[in-house]
Amino acid sequence: EAGVVQSPRYKIIEKKQPVAFWCNPISGHNTLYWYLQNLGQGPELLIRYENEEAVDDSQLPKDRFSAERLKGVDSTLKIQPAELGDSAVYLCASSLDPGPNTEAFFGQGTRLTVV
Amino acid sequence: DAKTTQPNSMESNEEEPVHLPCNHSTISGTDYIHWYRQLPSQGPEYVIHGLTSNVNNRMASLAIAEDRKSSTLILHRATLRDAAVYYCILRPFSGTYKYIFGTGTRLKVLA
Numbered sequence: 461e462a463g464v465v466q467s468p469r470y471k472i473i474e475k476k477q478p479v480a481f482w483c484n485p486i487s488g489h490n491t492l493y494w495y496l497q498n499l500g501q502g503p504e505l506l507i508r509y510e511n512e513e514a515v516d517d518s519q520l521p522k523d524r525f526s527a528e529r530l531k532g533v534d535s536t537l538k539i540q541p542a543e544l545g546d547s548a549v550y551l552c553a554s555s556l557d558p559g560p561n562t563e564a565f566f567g568q569g570t571r572l573t574v575v
Numbered sequence: 576d577a578k579t580t581q582p583n584s585m586e587s588n589e590e591e592p593v594h595l596p597c598n599h600s601t602i603s604g605t606d607y608i609h610w611y612r613q614l615p616s617q618g619p620e621y622v623i624h625g626l627t628s629n630v631n632n633r634m635a636s637l638a639i640a641e642d643r644k645s646s647t648l649i650l651h652r653a654t655l656r657d658a659a660v661y662y663c664i665l666r667p668f669s670g671t672y673k674y675i676f677g678t679g680t681r682l683k684v685l686a
Binding site for chain 2 (some may be wrong): 464491493495500501502503504505508516551553558559560561563564565566567568569
C-alpha cells in the first residue's frame with residue numbers, strides 16, 4: 461500500500477510568488493496534519509484536519525497561509541505571497557484518528573526554497 | 576503540554592545495542608509515549624509507542640520506568656541504517672492531539 465504521497469519534492473520560487481503543496485494521505489485515514497520543519501529543528505504543527513474540517517489551525521499564519529481538504533481526502537497547503545523565511549520542509553502526515561494510541565504516517569516532505 | 580528531554584547526540588558501534596533515553600517528568604497519567612525517527616531527507620517514521628508496560632516490535636523495544644517519568648528506546652543491534660534523529664513525544668489522551676517534536680537525539684552509528 462502506498463504511504464503518504466506529497467508533491468512536489470522540491471520547489472524553488474522567488475519571494476512574493478505563490479506556491480502550493482499537495483498531499484494524498486493513506487486511504488481511510490481521517491486525520492491529516494501539515495507540519496513545517498526548519499533546518500535542525502523538529503517538525504511544528506501548522507494545521508490538523510478531521511475529515512474535511514480544520515480542527516486545529518492555531519499555528520497557521522493565516523495572513524499568507526491557507527489550506528484545504530476537499531472531500532476529506534487530498535489536501536493542499538498554499539502560501540501567498542512567499543517570504544524568504546518560509547524556506548523549510550513542509551511535511552504532511554495522516555492517521556486513522558487523532559487519538560494517542562494511534563501512529564501517524566509521514567510523507568517525504570516538500571523542500572521549499574524562497575530566493 | 577508535557578515536555579520531553581533528550582540528549583542532543585549519541586554514538587554507537589554497529590551491531591551493538593543502543594539505549595536512547597528520554598525524560599518526561601511532567602507526564603500525566605493518560606499520556607502515551609511515542610518514538611519516531613527521521614532519516615536524512617525523509618519524513619519522520621513511527622518506531623514504537625506505549626502507555627505503561629514495556630513494548631516490543633520488530634524495530635525496537637520501549638522500556639518505561641515504573642513512575643513513567645522516563646523511558647528508553649532500545650535498538651537491539653544498531654546498523655548503519657539506524658543513523659537518524661530519534662524523537663520522544665508525549666501524546667495526551669485529550670486536547671489538541673498534537674505531536675510536539677523537540678530537537679531529538681541524533682544517533683551516529685560507527686562501522
